[in-house]
Amino acid sequence: MYTEKFRDILRSSLEKAEENGTFKRERVITSRQGTSVAVEQSGEVLNFCANNYLGLSGNQRLVAIACEILEERGYGLSSVRFICGTQDIHKELERKISGFLGKEDTILYSSCFDANGGLFEPLLTDADAIISDQLNHASIIDGIRLCKAKRYRYSHADLEDLEAVLIHARGARIKAIVTDGVFSMDGEIAPLPGICDLAEEYGALLIVDDSHATGFIGESGRGSVEYHGVTERVDIVTSTFGKALGGASGGFTTGPAEAIEMLRQRSRPYLFSNTLAPVIAGTTLAVIDMIEKSSEERDRLRDNQRRFRRKMTDAGFRIIKGDHPIVPVLFGHLPDDAALAQRFADELLRKGIYAIGFFYPVVPNGESRIRVQISAAHTTQQVDTCVEVFIDVGKMLGVL
Ligand SMILES: *Cc1c(COP(=O)(O)O)cnc(C)c1O
Numbered sequence: 001m002y003t004e005k006f007r008d009i010l011r012s013s014l015e016k017a018e019e020n021g022t023f024k025r026e027r028v029i030t031s032r033q034g035t036s037v038a039v040e041q042s043g044e045v046l047n048f049c050a051n052n053y054l055g056l057s058g059n060q061r062l063v064a065i066a067c068e069i070l071e072e073r074g075y076g077l078s079s080v081r082f083i084c085g086t087q088d089i090h091k092e093l094e095r096k097i098s099g100f101l102g103k104e105d106t107i108l109y110s111s112c113f114d115a116n117g118g119l120f121e122p123l124l125t126d127a128d129a130i131i132s133d134q135l136n137h138a139s140i141i142d143g144i145r146l147c148k149a150k151r152y153r154y155s156h157a158d159l160e161d162l163e164a165v166l167i168h169a170r171g172a173r174i175k176a177i178v179t180d181g182v183f184s185m186d187g188e189i190a191p192l193p194g195i196c197d198l199a200e201e202y203g204a205l206l207i208v209d210d211s212h213a214t215g216f217i218g219e220s221g222r223g224s225v226e227y228h229g230v231t232e233r234v235d236i237v238t239s240t241f242g243k244a245l246g247g248a249s250g251g252f253t254t255g256p257a258e259a260i261e262m263l264r265q266r267s268r269p270y271l272f273s274n275t276l277a278p279v280i281a282g283t284t285l286a287v288i289d290m291i292e293k294s295s296e297e298r299d300r301l302r303d304n305q306r307r308f309r310r311k312m313t314d315a316g317f318r319i320i321k322g323d324h325p326i327v328p329v330l331f332g333h334l335p336d337d338a339a340l341a342q343r344f345a346d347e348l349l350r351k352g353i354y355a356i357g358f359f360y361p362v363v364p365n366g367e368s369r370i371r372v373q374i375s376a377a378h379t380t381q382q383v384d385t386c387v388e389v390f391i392d393v394g395k396m397l398g399v400l
Contacts, residue, residue, distance in 0.1 A: 027042070035052075055375045069279050070278075073279065076277060103237065108281070117143045130147065131162065132179075133156055136179060215291055305324070307384075315387060317394065317399075328369040328370070329370045
């Protein structure tokens with residue numbers, strides 16, 4: 001057996017990760033997901049670190065709908081779609097998303113990671129070029145790696161650099177620009193109008209991954225493309241069901257009919273992986289219905305987010321300005337910022353606020369932060385409590 005030597009090699013890599021601060025530890029939640037959760041060793045805390053933007057993950061109405069669908073459609077499908085077939089609700093969900101986002105057709109995946117992983121290789125060849133924002137999500141990076149197209153990166157959200165790269169890639173048959181709609185470390189919405197202008201000027205395809213936007217950004221929740229009024233200028237959108245849209249799992253790609261048909265024929269995570277669970281397909285249909293019919297959650301989320309930003313700024317904290325429920329509180333201007341952010345997050349948790357500190361090497365040196373994520377399900381009181389605890393800890397650690 002090779003086991004001992006194998007273990008030694010891995011142990012030494014794991015120890016290195018511990019030393020350089022990249023080793024990840026998971027906290028264990030023993031309750032339903034929600035604004036208040038039970039965490040092992042910490043007890044009941046207010047949750048400010050979930051992607052539960054619309055507060056639907058533990059929502060009782062949604063759980064009841066899911067139970068009905070479970071009864072009607074069963075638990076699993078035990079099949080990839082091109083072999084045993086698909087349920088009507090999967091097709092219905094694809095039509096629903098196409099209508100919601102104003103595209104011709106949609107294909108479902110088990111995750112947005114799979115949607116991005118299986119996106120590029122079927123659509124592009126070595127005659128083509130992919131031009132990717134430097135800070136794009138890992139799944140986009142992996143998807144690009146699997147594709148034979150020439151690869152270019154442009155500096156994050158930098159239109160001048162994007163133009164220079166477009167000029168450089170002029171000879172390619174298809175030039176595909178790809179960007180996150182919202183970048184999750186900063187809660188920053190991509191400069192889509194400028195990107196659309198360049199895509200049109202240089203004849204490029206534009207792909208947007210709207211995972212941190214679908215369902216709640218833009219007047220009617222149609223994402224960063226709606227926020228920037230460029231819905232019709234973006235060719236392909238990918239996104240997830242694992243964040244605002246109920247938070248279970250699943251993802252999709254939506255766009256021109258021929259592109260989606262090609263993905264059905266050739267996209268490997270779609271062809272060779274089990275279909276989305278029926279309960280998720282059916283419940284996501286209900287979620288999009290809710291979003292189309294009512295702006296209640298969206299409005300509450302926006303009010304909560306703006307209240308938190310205003311109160312934190314008034315208290316003297318430095319936050320990254322923006323209009324997204326991801327609110328990074330910065331410590332980079334202070335001495336020993338990495339240790340400070342870590343200590344700050346520990347103290348917050350001790351006082352019942354669950355938010356995550358990010359520091360080098362996860363974010364660049366001098367950009368340590370605590371990333372707060374606001375939910376529509378937070379009460380005004382919970383938002384205020386969070387600010388009060390931030391102020392307490394801020395005074396205790398000499399930040400304020
Ligand atoms: C979360 C996220 C994904 C992955 O989505 P899953 O459905 O959880 O796999 C992909 N892209 C971006 C930009 C994300 O934020």
